[in-house]
Structures are given as structure tokens and as C-alpha cells.
Amino acid sequence: MTVPSLTSEPPRPLVATVLFLTLAVSVTLPVVLLVLWSLSGRWSFPNLLPNELSLDNWWQVLGDDGIGRAALNSLTIAVGVTGLTTALALPTAWAMAKVPMRGKRALEMFILAPSIIPGIVVGVSVGQVLLTLGIAYTTFGVILVQTIGTLPLMIRLLTASFETLPDELIHAARSLGAGPLAIFRHLILPLAVPGLMAGGLLSFVGSFEEFDKTFVTGAPVIQTLPTKLYTYLDPYSLQFPLAAIVSLILLLPVLVVFIAAGRIMRDDLMAGGMGKL
Amino acid sequence: MIGLHRRPRLELMLLLLPGAGFLAALFGFPLLTALLGSFGLVGDDPALTLKFYARIFTSTVLLRSLATSLYYGVVPVAVTVVLAIVLALALRRHFAGRKLFNGLYKIPMAVPGIIVALLVLTLIEQGGFVDRLLLPLGLKLPKMVRDPWGIGVIAATTWKQLPFMTLVITGAFAAIPEDIRHAARTLGAGPIRAFLRIELPLALPGITAAVLLTFIGSMGSFAIPDLVGAPNPLPLSVRMVRAFAEGDMSQVFAIGMVLSAFAFAVLIGYYALTSRVGTAKGDSR
Numbered sequence: 001m002t003v004p005s006l007t008s009e010p011p012r013p014l015v016a017t018v019l020f021l022t023l024a025v026s027v028t029l030p031v032v033l034l035v036l037w038s039l040s041g042r043w044s045f046p047n048l049l050p051n052e053l054s055l056d057n058w059w060q061v062l063g064d065d066g067i068g069r070a071a072l073n074s075l076t077i078a079v080g081v082t083g084l085t086t087a088l089a090l091p092t093a094w095a096m097a098k099v100p101m102r103g104k105r106a107l108e109m110f111i112l113a114p115s116i117i118p119g120i121v122v123g124v125s126v127g128q129v130l131l132t133l134g135i136a137y138t139t140f141g142v143i144l145v146q147t148i149g150t151l152p153l154m155i156r157l158l159t160a161s162f163e164t165l166p167d168e169l170i171h172a173a174r175s176l177g178a179g180p181l182a183i184f185r186h187l188i189l190p191l192a193v194p195g196l197m198a199g200g201l202l203s204f205v206g207s208f209e210e211f212d213k214t215f216v217t218g219a220p221v222i223q224t225l226p227t228k229l230y231t232y233l234d235p236y237s238l239q240f241p242l243a244a245i246v247s248l249i250l251l252l253p254v255l256v257v258f259i260a261a262g263r264i265m266r267d268d269l270m271a272g273g274m275g276k277l
Numbered sequence: 278m279i280g281l282h283r284r285p286r287l288e289l290m291l292l293l294l295p296g297a298g299f300l301a302a303l304f305g306f307p308l309l310t311a312l313l314g315s316f317g318l319v320g321d322d323p324a325l326t327l328k329f330y331a332r333i334f335t336s337t338v339l340l341r342s343l344a345t346s347l348y349y350g351v352v353p354v355a356v357t358v359v360l361a362i363v364l365a366l367a368l369r370r371h372f373a374g375r376k377l378f379n380g381l382y383k384i385p386m387a388v389p390g391i392i393v394a395l396l397v398l399t400l401i402e403q404g405g406f407v408d409r410l411l412l413p414l415g416l417k418l419p420k421m422v423r424d425p426w427g428i429g430v431i432a433a434t435t436w437k438q439l440p441f442m443t444l445v446i447t448g449a450f451a452a453i454p455e456d457i458r459h460a461a462r463t464l465g466a467g468p469i470r471a472f473l474r475i476e477l478p479l480a481l482p483g484i485t486a487a488v489l490l491t492f493i494g495s496m497g498s499f500a501i502p503d504l505v506g507a508p509n510p511l512p513l514s515v516r517m518v519r520a521f522a523e524g525d526m527s528q529v530f531a532i533g534m535v536l537s538a539f540a541f542a543v544l545i546g547y548y549a550l551t552s553r554v555g556t557a558k559g560d561s562r
Contacts (some may be wrong), residue, residue, distance in 0.1 A: 016372035019364075026436065027384055030396040033406055037399060046409045092296025099289050107297065109548055114304050116490070116547075117540045118497025120514055121533040124521050125307035128314075148304050155296050209389040212499050216521065226391055233395060233504055235423075240399065247392045254387040258380060 031251070037244035057241040070228040071249065073139065074208055077224060080143040081207035082200050085150045089199070093158030094188070098167070115152040122148055123216030130217060137221035145217045146210050150203040157202075161195030162188075205253050225250050308537065315530035329531035341510035343535070349427060349512050350496030350539075353434035354488055360435065361442035362484075365450055366472075368443070386440040393433045394504035398422060401432065422505050429505035434495045442487050449483025450476060486550045493543040497536050 037043065038057055040050035061067050096104070096111075114122060126145055130136035135144070165188070173183050211226040219227040225246055232243040313319050317326035333339045368379065385393070401407050401421045408418040422429040453476055461471040495501075499514045506512065511519070517532040 012370050012372045015367055015370050016374055016378075019367060019372070019378055020374065023378065023381060027381065029406075030400055033399045034396070045404050046412045048406075048409050088295040088299050091292040091294075095289055095292035099285070099292065101289055105548070105552070107293075109544060110305070111297065111300060113540075113544055114300060116493055116544050117304075117308070118493070118499075118514060118536050120499045120518055121311075121497065121536050121540075122304065122308075124517065124529050124533055125311040126303050128310060128526070129303065129307045144303060148300065151296060151300060205387055209387070211389055211391050215499075216518065226389060229391055229395070230500070230504075233391070233398070235504075238398075243395050244399075247395055250392060251388065254384065257387065258384055 034244045034247055034251075037240045038248055040241055043240075057245055061242060061245045066223065067225075067228060067246065070223045070225050073222060074224040074226075076139060077143055077146065077214075078204050078207040080139075081146045081150055082203045084143060084147050085154045085203045086196065086200060088147070089151060089154040089158050090192075093155045094162055096155065096159045097162035097165075111152050111155055113152075114148050119149065119210075119212030120216055123213040126213075127217045137218060139222055142214055142218040142222050142224075145213045146207045149210060149213060150206045153206070154199040154203055157195045157199040158192060161192050165191050201257050205257055208253050209250060311530040311533055311537075314527060315534045317527060319530075320527075329527045330535075332528070333531055333535060338510070339513075339516070339532075342513045342516045345427075345502075345510045346496050346512040346514065346536075349430055349434070349498075349502055349506070350492045352427070353431045353438065353495050354492045356431060357435045357438045357442050357491060358446075358484065358488055360439055361446050361487075364439070364443045365446040368447055369450065383440040383444065385437050386444075388437065390433070390437060390498055390500040391504070393437050394501050396436075397429050397433045397505050401429065423507050425507050427502075427506055430502050433501045433505055434498070437501075438491045438495065442491055445487035446480065446484055449480035452483070453479045482550050486547050489543045489547050489550075493540050496539060 036050055039053045039055065041052040041054040041056060043050040092111075095101070096108070101107075123145065126148065127136060130141045130145070135141040169187060170183060173187055178186070209226060210224075211230065214222070214224050215227050215230065218224065219230075229243055229246045229250065232239045232246065310319060315329055317324055317329065333343065364382070368375070372378075399405055401418065403418055403420060403422070405418075411418060421432070457475060457479070458471055461475045462468070466474065496512075497514055499518055502512045503515045503518070506515070513532050513536055517529055517536070520528045520532065
């Protein structure tokens with residue numbers, strides 16, 4: 001039985017207007033300001049718009065060795081982190097989803113912990129270990145450190161997608177003579193694709209945008225785009241145009257994830273990864 | 278049940294080793310070292326001491342840092358949770374472009390804090406865009422960046438946290454069976470009463486879990502308070518990075534452990550809550 005007056009509400013033009021106006025002011029306007037700053041030759045107070053527009057800042061940034069290297073570092077690290085995270089998470093997520101064990105709850109908590117402990121605390125702690133191992137301030141070291149942050153979400157996403165995989169399927173495959181490797185390649189891997197895609201994208205973006213841990217364990221030797229951005233935001237030598245350009249480059253993958261891959265980032269998957277709510 | 282090999286225990290260990298072993302080596306072990314270090318037990322001349330903790334809880338500077346950290350943790354979350362409830366209720370309505378809005382409002386979730394800080398600087402700093410907008414009206418923006426009340430930090434943190442909080446709260450409301458709301462309404466409760474007395478209490482565990490997670494996120498964040506927060510008093514996170522730059526590792530570890538203690542309290546509270554929600558719903562997912 002349904003109550004018509006409660007379930008089939010009329011469209012609300014007022015709600016839509018207020019929501020989209022708020023979105024325009026709080027999200028679109030700041031991004032437009034970033035674009036304007038990146039194109040501003042000069043933008044003096046109290047002008048609402050830049051005195052002159054030019055692409056000079058962009059040419060300067062694209063020709064800058066430091067930023068080029070930071071962008072390359074960011075990409076290399078993000079690819080490395082995504083690969084390493086996936087490889088480490090696959091077997092562990094499988095065990096979490098399908099193998100009965102004692103102390104599973106405690107293990108779940110331990111796996112979730114790195115995403116709750118503040119990044120700088122993780123950074124300063126692991127930094128000492130990296131120093132001892134002789135890989136502090138190296139690209140490899142930064143990949144390891146960032147993987148600490150991306151692993152929890154990947155394990156949870158993959159565990160969630162493995163849990164939906166029916167046990168009977170695997171029994172059937174095995175009784176038909178498939179070995180463990182064949183089962184993994186032809187059954188488990190294909191069925192884990194949605195979780196892998198979501199986890200992979202989130203790991204890539206998470207690594208590309210990561211600042212705290214990289215700042216503590218990599219900078220100033222290994223500069224990524226976020227740590228480079230930080231140097232432009234130093235209150236004593238603030239450089240809005242350059243900071244705006246680096247920010248826009250950093251936001252590019254975020255937009256790709258949210259617009260092009262909106263179908264992959266389903267709410268239920270996100271919620272499954274964030275916690276069992 | 279699904280053993281691919283005949284030795285389940287060994288197989289389980291081998292499967293868990295990559296992920297859990299990696300975290301044990303690069304997260305658990307370093308954190309344990311930091312814990313020992315905070316008691317003075319690591320280094321050339323180890324000796325058990327509580328002086329680094331004593332410094333936090335006796336030095337006026339560090340006590341004010343602790344208070345600032347708590348302030349930066351609590352106030353943005355309080356603002357966010359109110360806004361998120363309003364937004365979640367609005368998103369329940371049918372309106373034109375709802376699907377589009379549903380996709381767009383989540384963007385800030387993935388924007389790193391350091392960029393959020395830049396957005397706050399361009400927008401609401403004195404001499405920023407809003408200030409220029411108000412100038413013809415003869416108005417002047419109060420100091421909202423690096424200000425004693427941390428308005429810049431609160432604005433930046435709220436902006437960043439709102440989508441996650443809204444996502445979780447929307448989920449918590451959606452999990453309440455429609456019938457319950459309808460029953461309350463047919464029994465004579467107005468929409469506000471039905472919301473306050475029925476829906477809000479039922480959604481509370483989910484909301485609390487989201488509050489806990491965002492609280493520790495903003496309490497431990499570094500980039501935002503460092504770039505748009507007041508230079509004095511500094512929150513613990515920023516002070517810790519300063520101590521790290523000065524090489525005062527024992528102090529770094531002591532501050533780190535205080536922040537970790539809050540994080541662990543949050544973790545335990547979060548798990549207690551989510552497991553209760555799980556049993557209440559019959560299944561945890």
C-alpha cells in the first residue's frame with residue numbers, strides 16, 4: 001500500500017534552483033577563478049577580472065624543468081602505487097572474503113587503521129624505517145609510503161566484490177577440472193573487474209593527489225605536483241598564477257573520475273569501501 | 278570453505294601475507310617504533326621517560342596546540358553535519374537535474390586539501406574575489422584567513438567533507454524503511470516531528486560513524502591549517518611537522534602518539550557502531 005501524497009511528490013523548482021545556485025557558487029566559481037588566475041598576466045586589486053589575459057603563465061609552466069619533473073614523478077608514482085596496491089590487495093581480499101578465519105574483525109580493523117591514522121603521523125613513523133632501509137627520499141620509497149594509504153580502500157572494495165561471488169561457481173569449475181590458476185584467471189579475475197576498476201581509479205587519483213606523506217618522506221628530493229604546489233603557496237612568496245596552473249593539472253584526473261567514470265563509481269561500491277554502513 | 282589447496286592454514290597465511298604483511302611491516306611496525314620512541318626507548322641512549330608527553334600536557338604552547346587541534350576537529354564537523362542533513366533531505370526530493378547534481382556535488386571529496394586551501398585563499402582572503410565583489414557596496418570582508426577563529430580552516434574543511442558526510446547520511450536515511458515514516462505520518466506526526474522523533478534517531482548510528490571519521494580527518498590534517506590557519510596557536514599536526522623539520526624526533530613521536538590515540542579511539546568507536554548497525558540489519562552489508 002502506498003500513500004500517494006508522500007511518495008509521488010511534484011517536481012520542486014525551488015529546491016533545484018537553490019541547490020544548483022549553491023553548487024555554482026561553491027564549486028564552479030572557485031574553479032573559474034583558478035582558470036582566470038592561470039591566464040592572468042596581471043590582476044591587481046580591486047579589479048574583478050584580470051587586467052590582461054595571456055597564456056604566458058602556461059608556457060612558462062610547461063617549459064619549466066622542475067614542474068615537468070614533478071609531473072613525471074607524479075605519474076610514475078601513481079602508476080607504481082596502483083600496480084603495487086592491486087597486486088598486494090588481490091590475494092588478501094580473497095582471503096578476507098572467502099576463507100573462514102578467527103580474528104577476522106581485528107584484522108579488518110587493522111587494515112582500516114591506515115586510512116584513519118593521520119597521514120603525517122604515518123609519514124614520520126615510516127620515514128624512519130625508510131631511512132634505515134636506505135630508500136628514504138627515493139621514488140620507490142614514496143611508492144611504498146603512498147601504498148600504505150591506498151591499500152585499505154582497495155582491499156575493502158575487492159573484498160566486497162569477492163563476497164558477491166557465489167561459492168558454487170568455484171566448486172563447479174574445480175569439479176570440471178580447473179586448477180587454482182585457471183580458476184583465478186578465468187573466473188575470479190573477470191568477476192572482480194568492477195571492483196578492480198573502481199579500486200584502481202581511486203588508488204591512482206589518491207596517489208596523484210597525495211600530499212602529507214609524500215611531503216614528509218619524499219620532499220624536497222622527490223617533488224610531486226602536490227608538493228610543488230605547496231612551495232608556490234608559501235605565504236612569503238605566494239604565486240597565484242603558477243599555483244592555479246598546477247592545481248588545474250592536478251584536478252584533471254579528478255574530473256575524469258567523476259565525469260567519464262561516473263558509472264564505475266557507484267554509490268554502493270563507494271559505501272562498501274568506506275565502511276559497512 | 279573455498280580452499281584452493283589442501284593445507285588451509287598455510288594457504289590462508291600465504292593469501293593474507295601480501296596485503297596484511299605489507300601493512301604490518303610499513304605501518305604497524307613503524308607506528309610501534311614511534312610509540313617506543315615517544316617513551317624515549319629508541320635511539321643511542323634508550324631510557325624510559327614520560328617527559329615528551331609531560332611536555333605536551335604541561336607546556337602552555339603545546340596545550341594550546343592540543344586545544345586548537347580539537348577545535349579544528351570539532352567545529353568543521355559540527356557545521357558539516359548540519360549542512361549534510363539539510364542536503365541529504367533536499368536530495369530526497371524530486372527535482373529537475375537531480376542525477377546531474379548527484380554526480381557533481383561529490384567532486385570536492387576528491388580535491389586534495391592543498392588545493393582547497395588555494396581556493397579559500399583566492400576566494401575569501403582579504404583582497405580576494407569576495408572582498409573585491411563587496412568593495413563597490415562599501416563593505417569590507419573581515420579577516421577570514423589565518424584568523425584567530427580559524428574561519429578559513431573551517432570553511433575549507435567543511436567544503437571538503439560535506440560530500441562524504443552527505444553520502445553516508447543519505448545512505449543512513451535510505452536504509453530506514455519507508456513504511457516507518459509513513460506510519461508515523463498516518464498516526465498524526467507532522468513532517469518535522471516525524472523527522473526529529475523517528476528518522477533522525479534511526480539514522481543516528483550511521484551519522485555518528487561519519488562524524489567520527491571526519492573528525493579525525495580534520496583533526497589530523499596538515500595542509501589546510503598550515504596554509505590558511507592562524508600562525509599561532511598551531512594545531513598539533515602542524516607543530517609535529519615543524520618538530521620533524523627540526524629533527525626533534527622524540528617530540529614528533531609523542532605528538533604523533535597523541536594524534537594516534539584519538540584516531541584509535543575513533544577506530545574502535547566506529548567499529549562498535551558499524552557492527553551494531555550490521556546486527557540490527559541482519560547482515561553487515
